[in-house]
Amino acid sequence: MAYRDPRDFLPSTRREFIRLSTRGIGLLAFSRFAPSFLVNSTLAATPAPEKDRSILVLVQLAGGNDGLNTIVPFEDANYYRLRPTLGIAKETVLRTGDSLGLHPACEPLHQLFGNGKLAIVQNVGYPNPNRSHFRSTEIWETASRSNEFVSTGWVGRFLDNACSGLPADAPDPVGVHLTDNLPQSFVGVHEHPTFGLVGGSRTHREREENHRLLSALAHTADDAANENATFLKHTLMDTLVTEQKVQSVLGGYRPEANYPANNFGNSLRNIAALIAAGFSTRVYFASLSGFDTHGNQLNQHARLLATLSDGLAAFQRDLEAHKLDGQVVTMTFSEFGRRPNENESRGTDHGTAAPLFIMGSRIKSGMHGTPPSLDLAKNQDLSFTADFRRVYATVLEKWLMCPSQEILAGKFQTLGIL
């Protein structure tokens, strides 16, 4: 074949890059369409330690999780006043203390709590809450104030900032999302090698000819003003490099736990497979949706919490069996909690603060923070007691080992969860 194979002249290691640079082939000559891992790695100052790096798994509960029915204040008469039909009966609550407990569908999470592997941060929110799904999700993902619009995500800024450089020949994405679209959390000022993995089995036999011609086509010089074309080329190059590796890892993985047979369970299984394969990915993002329970929420919410709980517990068991649990912290978040008083449709409308879960073998388990006051009139919302950026600050400083002030545009006090 006479046509160029990009692998013939794209450097694959730092040494090769330097060799090419000294021959006058500068980075700029191909940085617009070189696989981004390569661009980033050649810019990186110091390589990150390969082993024992910390991994964060984010689990989005999309739609707005009903916090009051997740962590139930079963001794509070106001709770049952606000929830005449939706209130979880005291005797069915899975107790975590004298006055609080988990929804009965959370048996596996309750066990993790008992074993010291689950922390619960109560009543997390932010000032001047927004009740739009999109805006509030955006606020959570960008870690912005509710009156400020920021286009980058907090994970993206962590990656921008990353204290850690990548090893020059690491071909792995730094962020992997198991959602159809790239989460805004991952968007940085700089582009980062991220990889999207849609659920389900996607066996794929790419023909060699196709792979090679497409690599060449993706590598042609383009119009600098056409940013979408550059973006497409960039993504395609990354994809071609990563996909064969990922597919073989997922296909060959033998989990040591029974994951629930649903998309969420499958997403967590795939995350475990990539972690077990030693991917240098720092952040994974999975999503479970359906929490927007405006009507008849009792069964639906119980099902969702069971899916969440079963999936997380299987994931933790699997990591433990692979002795990888010390490397991973999993954290949930949702754009808002729901209105304390139930509505006339046996559901709940958009609210404000809610608890979130932190799971892992190296966390400080238990109930953190203070529960919300429920001495509320009709349609009055919860007042948060823990700013969500304090949770992020904690994860950044104490788990990802990165100063948080610049990433979060402010100094937030850390919590005792890690």
Added chain:
Amino acid sequence: MNPSLEPRDAWERLPDRQWNAEAARHLLRRAGWTATSADVERATSEGLERTLELLFPAAAPRLPEPPLITELTEDTPAFVQKLSAASGGEKRALLREARERAQIALQDLSVKWLEFAARSENAASAKWVFFLGDVYVIASEKVKNPALIWRHFEILREHAFGPAPALTKAVSRSPAMIRYLDLNESKRGAPNENFARELFELFVLGEGNYTEQDIKEAARAFTGYRTMFGEFRFAARQHDLGTKTIFGHIGNFTGDDVIALAYQQKAVRTFLPHELVKFYLSDTPLPPGFTEPLGDWWAGGGYDLRALALKFFGSRLFFAPEYSGRFIKSPVQFYLGLVQDLDLDVVPIPRRVLVPLRQMGQMLYNPPNVRGWVGGRSWINSATLTARRQMVESLFEPIREEYLNADEQRSLEAARDRGAGKFTVADEGLAEFANNDAADAAGRLMRKFLGSSDAPEYRADLGEFLRPAQSEPVPARLRMLRRAAIALLQSPEYQLC
């Protein structure tokens, strides 16, 4: 990037002397799915005005109601009766059966719409209705009943080229919308805010142009909206007749009054034009000052949707060079564009069409949430790009019919009886490119699928790929042409329009 025009010139008509094949190609690709050479030729000779009139007719063409939808609607009253008489076990069986039936009817509707929209003469108006459906969002996941989904899109089509306030009012009565945004749960003394919020935030005004109090009060005005066997029904006893204060106005407002009040707000003028830009023109919103003149002009004409379409798609801004070849095709546009460019028929098999679309990130009638699809770069990640590549491969591979289910085989037969039997490209279909000159073949492939062969490096890569086979026998040459065409259609250039 900032437009090359000043705001005051942006919405002027494109001068006649600038109407040429390149402009026609841009219009056809953006208003519809792609631009075949036959359509470009016709549009170029007919002129901009005539072309716009044809693309956006006074009445949008109608997809005939699929029989499965009709039957579902007809059978509903009897089903409800049967269900209420059934015992626990029978009830579960009936409900399971109903779910399966609904799923089949929805898939059938999806495939029929794709077949309808793939016809060149329907493309632009079908896409316009699809655009309206991306503003007035409903999702099958929650609505469930495909007869209601069908009805919702009928409402959008009926009002697609009329006054926007009438469309908004009709949508508030759409049974699918009433179910999707919980209006059926909303009653006097216990209003559900979901619809009122999305009406202001996502349908007509945009975030920041109303207060929480406006929403609470507007929700009261929409109490009592119900559905009965797929039709709108107003339950007067559930309606809150009391005084409401909305946007500073005080009165016993009804839902229609609220919509009329919303259309008096300044923000309504630029909201839909802004959505139009996002859906059809550019991921980057226009700088401040650009949509305002269009919005003011639109308001002056009573918010007529057809007038807006003709103005927008005929404007100098729309044809400005900075918008050419820069927009990422949605999965639906990518697929229907392929069908038209390859002169194919839609494969009437859900798992050959709807599943790939979902993997590309777009499940028909089921956007991810009430905001609709985000569009732009959010369509593209490694997983969706891989799904696009698989879609292209599948269009060049003969369907192995012996492996199909019986109902799928019947669907193929039925399509063939209608004269729609070309589902994949056979190698012989590429014979027009199979000459002895690899460079020339590369150029012609590019002109057919990309509209131009101007990119020398790209052309050289394709040519060099084809060169080793140029002295081979015809079947070997055709095989290489197929591989080249596939890579071209998978390449970044074909994802843009």
